[in-house]
Amino acid sequence: MPEHTFRVNGEQVTVDVADDVRLLWVLRDILGITGPKYGCGINVCKACTSHLNGKAVNPCAIPVKDLRPSDEVTTIEGLPATVGQELHPMQRAWLEQDVAQCGYCQPGQIMAAVALVNRVAAEGRTITDADLDGIRNICRCGTYVRIRQAIRKGAESM
Amino acid sequence: MTGPTDETIGRRRFLGYVVAAPTLVAAAELVPSAPAATPAAAVSPEAAAAAGLPSPDLTELLDLNDVMTAAALPTSNLISVEVGTDGMVSFALPRAEVGQGITTSTAMLIAEELAVPLERVRVTLADARPELLFNQLTGGSNTTVSTYTPIRVAASVARLRLTQAAAAELGVPAAELRLEGGAVVAPSGRRLDIGALAVKAASASTRQVSVELAPRAGFSVIGRPHNRIDALAAVTGRKKFTMDLDVPDAKPTMVCRPPTINGKVDSVSNLAEVRAMPGVTDAVVIATGVAVRAETFGQCIDAVRALRVTWKPGTAAGKSDESVLRELAAAELPLGLRPPTPTVEATFTFHFRGNSALEPNCAIADVRAGRAEIWSALKSPIVAQQAIAAKLGLPVGKVTVHVTEGGGSFGRKLFFDAALEAAEVSQKIGKPVKLMWHRADDARQGRVHPMATSRVRAAYLGQTVLSYKQRHTSVSTDLGHGLGEIFTALAARLPVGDVGFSQTFFHLSQAMSYDFGASSHLLAETDKDFNTGSMRNVYSPDVTCARELVVDQLAARMGKDPYRFRHSFLRDDRSRAVLARAAEAGGWGRAMAPGTAQGIAFHAEYKSVSACLVEIDCRPETVNRTVRDAVTGPRVTKVVFAVDVGLAVNPRGLEAQMMGGISDGIALALTSSLHLRDGYFLEASWDNYFYTRQWNTPLDLQVIVMPSTSEQPGGAGELAVAGSMAAVACAYGRATGTMPTTFPINHGTLSFTPKPTVPPVPPSPTDGLDHAR
Ligand code: FES
């Protein structure tokens, strides 16, 4: 079987799996990294949101063969290390606002939020209601209002 | 916490147990607390009739929670609080945590009684315990109502034993000791950690112990807002759901499902070919389709798509929204002769809705010769255990059912469809499986909230409402998950006459909160061809929405303001207080721009009362805003929700439950439904089924938890759905000048292109990198 090499949460990994297996299943079923969740498998629900080289991506829509050895995949498990802390400021904001209910969507929500804040900051502006309205991540427990509050809080300390 | 004043404000004594064990185990029977005696509860229907009281409401005599708790009485068993030598307090909750925060509120009850920090309370979910019978069912917003007292009694017994052990150890009278921060503290300041006392406080024999519970005036944990104990696990990705569990060799498994609801496999032409696909280990026909097992779920998806299956027709062959509506019309119970007085009359339609959680149906099964082990988030694990044992041909005692943390439920996890399938597959192939439904499966073959209609007629004269009649007609709701047993067992004791289970459930959950003269609401059900189930709040959102819209019409006919009308017709102070609070905090009556409006609604259930005020924007520029693959439509801009649950154990958790319920209510009123056509539901994606998203979320939300009015908590998990749905509908009617009669209001517009039904699941996309942002 073909080998694929890339980086996950700061470590180089090599997996032996067919070219077209999507990254989500490589992470979950082969590497045992279960933070990114399955909610649709077609890049709609955003429960699997993770980062590729610092940008939000949906691993359910990325064939593993698309990754290069230098590509850095960050899942919720690796997020704190990107800022060299025990928890990322966005995770702390999530705790402060007590956002999670069942929690199933929350790894994806947090990863999407961090990428959004970084993007908005790169554009030299602060988060607007329109930015928050544009987040597509489903939360079937309906925690949207606290998510909005947490993102604004988290952005302050990022 | 002992003091002379406590006696005067009524400490109550309860019996608990200290259980024979090497370290301290204190227990109590999982029995109901006595329902708070309200004046209404003391009035029999006959007495009420004799007194000339208008239509005494069944829910005032006995509500759903009383039935669920009362049903548990003769069969309950012990629940126990254990103190370990490490100073940790453990408790296995016989309920399912699916996001509603009951592990946190349970830990708070124990922390309160034992005076330990919350971090030292470890709450896990109990495996199926058949001896608990129907007392291990999570539903009806009943968890806190039914476990509140037993958990506190068990913790209180532990407290007593720890204090006694410390007294012997320190040579200080027990009365002079207090518990604080996980230690027993003597007047001298000397502290003994409860971990150090765990062995000494243990008992060699099981004995009954009498304890008294503190009244709420003395609480320092209960009633104070607390963040969730599982929050850190959730935000770090460490929280483990069923599919995250590492059960040896339980490989990914999915099922190729029929193109119509409940279709069956006729034949498969390429099983051998599919078995040879990359990563695939097994492919086998089961009752519900063709199961495939592979190294990864991605390869399962490919295998499901590759299967060539001929299908037999399903149970709803040829049916559509229109044909089901005709069935409902035919099944509707008559309203009787129209009275000679003026009336308001209206009929409302509520379309099918999905109760999928974000975590799809899933389960792990390891079936071996003579035994089986199951892992799944189950709200009725005992029924699941019995059904799985029957399916596998095993004695119940040979089936171990582990209850895992659930990624949402909304009624879905009352059923165990995936667990039953996983067990069947594992038995057939002789290997462990981790079975997951694709999202498309979950939407198309999963449980739904049945389509229903509600016809209402209210007669009035001058400023008096003379009568209110509601005829709710619904596709049958499958309640066959154990709740049924409770009602069957109790039906004879209920003042509802000879009616079936769902009627009983309907009656018990529908309160008539207004003084509307002679009132009656009846349920008729028809058509068992669909996979239905209770969806968060079951009948109440639809029934309440219809009623509140008619209430607005009545107010208009009488020339009264909708808020003041409700206030004057509500029956009790507690209801009026919650309504007034919402109106005041929400600025009821403020001037609103054309195309925008306020709406207000009231809902009582589970011994709780709630009122919701919303503001909606129905102006074209808002309604027509565009978001890719989305339903935008009217925007709820503000929600103020006031709630009185009697005693709020964790106000922060209660606020969270209200917030979630409001998201549901908005979706039910405006955007979320399933479209039935040719025997299948068109929806197969979260971008087809329009549950509330960020672009539909109110920008301004205020939840007001009313000061506690009772020593007993009421239900909360589902409470907000009905009131918020109704308030959104009322606001929409006032903003547009037309009362909405079909829900959700956008159902008539199909806002997506339906995905094919063969193969049953869509292909996995390959363009993920193009969307990095
Ligand atoms: S699972 Fe990847 S977006 Fe839904």
Ligand code: FES
């Ligand atoms: S917290 Fe349950 S889906 Fe978001």
